[in-house]
Amino acid sequence: xxxSYPNDxxxxxxxxxxxxxxxxxxxxxxxxxxxxxxITTGGTAVTVLTGPISGGTISNPASVAAQDIDPVENLYxxxxxxxxxxxxxxxxxxxxxxxxxxxxxxxxxTGVTLKANAATSGHLFTAFSW
Numbered sequence: 001x002x003x004s005y006p007n008d009x010x011x012x013x014x015x016x017x018x019x020x021x022x023x024x025x026x027x028x029x030x031x032x033x034x035x036x037x038x039i040t041t042g043g044t045a046v047t048v049l050t051g052p053i054s055g056g057t058i059s060n061p062a063s064v065a066a067q068d069i070d071p072v073e074n075l076y077x078x079x080x081x082x083x084x085x086x087x088x089x090x091x092x093x094x095x096x097x098x099x100x101x102x103x104x105x106x107x108x109x110t111g112v113t114l115k116a117n118a119a120t121s122g123h124l125f126t127a128f129s130w
Contacts, residue, residue, distance in 0.1 A: 029054055029130030036116075039075075039123040043085040045115045048077075048127050051108030056129030058114065062100030068124045072099040075125050076117045079108070083117040097125075105129065 034056075036046045048058065060075035061067045076083035080093035087096065097103060105114065116125065 031056075031128045031130045034058075034127035034129060037125055037127055039116065039118045039121065039125075042119050042121040042123070043117070045078075045082045045085075045117040047113050048116050049105070049108070049114045049129050051112040052110045053105065053108045053129040055107055056105035056127065057102055058097070058105060058116070058125065058127040059102040060097035060099055060125050066124065067099070068122055069120045073119055073123065074098055075123065077103065078115050079112060081115075083115055085117045085119045089117075 034048050036048050039046060049056065058075075058077060062072065064070045064072055067073070074087065075097040076085060076089055077095050077097060078093045083089055083094040095103060108114070114127075116127075118125075
């Protein structure tokens with residue numbers, strides 16, 4: 001693609017789009033929903049995915065109905081440690097997904113985990129891998 005895309009995570013329309021690339025021998029990949037898509041206990045991180053994966057996406061829904069909490073809140077993710085559940089945790093190895101934002105997951109090696117956290121129990125999010 002010759003067009004560049006701004007990676008404005010505060011605006012879902014400005015997030016980088018996701019394309020599923022062909023797999024080995026052009027066979028393609030089969031996306032699967034992550035085994036965990038809910039913050040069980042607010043403030044306690046959950047393991048969303050464990051490598052190996054070829055890529056994927058994690059999204060923090062924009063609406064009260066989709067997050068199943070009121071008000072909507074940020075989701076915190078990390079590949080290198082345990083993410084906190086507040087904005088103060090968003091440094092070093094923690095990424096913040098504001099409501100409506102998505103993050104394209106890179107390929108993960110065997111044993112590498114993606115963890116997520118949020119302040120409120122029952123916070124729903126969407127994640128899938130291929």
